[in-house]
Amino acid sequence: MSERSRTSSPGVFDFFERRWEEDILPTLARYIEIPAKSPAFDPEWAAHGHIDRAVALIEDWSRRRPIEGLTVETVRLPGRTPLILLEVPGTSAETVLLYGHCDKQPEMVGWSDGLGPWIPVRRGERLYGRGGQDDGYAVFCALTAIEAVQQSGAPHARCVVLIEACEESGSRDLPAYMEALAARLDEPDLVICLDSGCGNYDQLWGTTSLRGIVNGVLTVEVLSEGVHSGASGMVPSSFRIARQLLSRIEDERTGAIVKDFQVVMPPARREEARAVVATLGAEFGRFPVMPGMRLAKEDPVELMLAGTWEPALSVLGADGIPAVVDAGNVIRPKTSLKLSLRIPPTLDAVEATRRLGRSSRRARPTARALPSRPRRPRPAGTRRPPSPGSSPRCTPPPSATSASRRCSGAPAARSRSWPCSARAFPARSSSSPAPAARGATRTGPTSSCICRWPSG
Ligand SMILES: [Zn+2]
Secondary structure, three states: OOHHHHHHOHHHHHHHHHHHHHHHHHHHHHHHOOOOEOOOOOOOHHHHOHHHHHHHHHHHHHHOOOOOOOEEEEEOOOOOOOEEEEEEOOOOOOEEEEEEEOOEOOOOOOOOOOOEOOEOEEEOOEEEOOOHHHHHHHHHHHHHHHHHHHHHOOOOOEEEEEEEOOHHHOOOOHHHHHHHOHHHHOOOOEEEEOOOOOOOOOOOOOOOOOOEEEEEEEEEEOOOOOEEHHHEOOEOOHHHHHHHHHOOOEOOOOOOEOHHHOOOOOHHHHHHHHHHHHHHHHHOOOOOOOOOOOOOOOOHHHHHHHHHOOOEEEEEEEEOOOOHHHOOOEEOOEEEEEEEEEEOOOOOHHHHHHHHHHHHHOOOHHHHHOOOOOOOOOOOOOOOOOOHHHOOOOOOOOOOOOOOOOOOOOOOOOEEEOOOOHHHOOOOOOOOOOHHHHOOOOOOOOOEEEEEEEOO
């Protein structure tokens, strides 16, 4: 806490310092010891019980708060992670919703000597360990703030503190709870999300806008099984097709994302970015880049806006591609890429998913590097064949009619299919050239494209 902050309201800060030192930090240390990994990193979370232990710890601490009117409840919907709901009646008609989460990121690597994910270690003013910052502090901060307001005698709105246990898995349980608890949550007049970053520890930071995210897995299948690499050149490369599809969204030369995902940024945000960069000085933009590597932007303000307002595509994982040492001499039957598309603030994720479908159907110039097919006159009244650049296509099921062809891969339960222009897939006639001779982009029976793109 900075000296300037400390001296502006000594009574409140003394209260906070004492409460954190004597009560919260010891509890937070016990919370760090619990490996309450999010369900995405611990699918057996229910059997392991770590999330339940974290919830019990928070619930127990919350019940002991001397906050007038505080009610503490853990809500459990069948098959979902629990949710802690804390309510404090207000002196006005407004409702403030304070949000946090108690599930954690996995262990990861790179801990310094003496530190570890489940070992709370205090060094100076800092407490190390997994989950203390993201996002264990949230409930302690929220209730202590409410307690401080009550102690000061100031009026306050009705406060609802909501702590979920699935945030690091994409908050997949949260919508069900929001629906189930809609009447109790009401329409909040203000939502405070205690789960963002700060530039330094010298002043209070607020995040005014965050990019959204659309995650998905792109799978390209070209063979039913691997074949010897001597078939290269005859069998299309699943990775090349995946790369081509990505180019419909991202310019591989610059990293720029197609304009479908760009928004107009309010001018005030640029001024805010300037102020943040000026405040942080040399601290901003420090990344462990390799010698000779430059960041995406030279200007620090543009760099900040690139990380906060510009869309970006990341490949977070790959499957179907073995490790270099195990690669063998085989044409891989499929390539799967875990993709993460950051979308700018103000662009709704559902809308972004819709635009993703549109972009993925639209050929980009890079995709037209493929040899073009000689044009043949089209008989009157027939449909236009797909352009060479609008590939690849999905293989329609053999029984599909031309009006109902879809991706051969059924979308996962909570996923939307990423449309692959399969509806425009032309019926293959016996006079069509063999698929391998025409390239992967006009697939035959051994080549298909399964594209899944979840809605959240
Ligand atoms: Zn978080």
